[in-house]
Amino acid sequence: MKKDIDFPQVAGVKIAIAKSINQLGESEWGVYIINKNLIELENVMVVSKGYENGGEGRKTSILRHMIEKLEARSMAKVESIDQAVFSFHNEFWVSYYIMNELFDKKFVVAPFQEFALEEIAELEMSGVLAD
Secondary structure, three states: OOEEEHOOOOOOOOEEEEEOOOOOEEEEEEEEEOOOOOOEEEEEEEEEEEOOHOOOOOOOOOOOEEEEEEOEEEEEEEOOOOHHHOOOOOEEEEEEEOOOOEEEEEEEEEOOHHHHHHHEEOOOEEEEEEO
C-alpha cells in the first residue's frame, strides 16, 4: 500500500501556471513543471484536476501526462489551461524517478486572479507557483 512506501522528500521541483503572449498578441496559459535540480528526472507523471469547494462543487476532467526525461535545470510545458478554471483549486500529482528512486508530491494552485501574478524567473513569464 502507498502508506507503506517511504517516499523521499521532493526538492527542486515546482509546478507553475504561467502566461505567455502568442504571435497575435493574445495571452496563452500553460502549466509548467520546473526542475531546478542538478540531475535529470525520469518517467515524470503529472495527473491534474480542478475542483471547487473542497471537491463538493464543480470539477474538471482528470488529465494524465507523461514526460520521459526532464533534463537538469530545465522546464517543460505539461498542458494548456483555460482561464475559466482559475477560480478552481488546480491539483497536480507529480511522480518521477531519480536514479531508480521514486518521488511523489501533490501540488495545489489556489484560486487566483490574473492581476495577482508574480514573475517566475525560470520560465521568464508571469504566473502563479503551486504550493
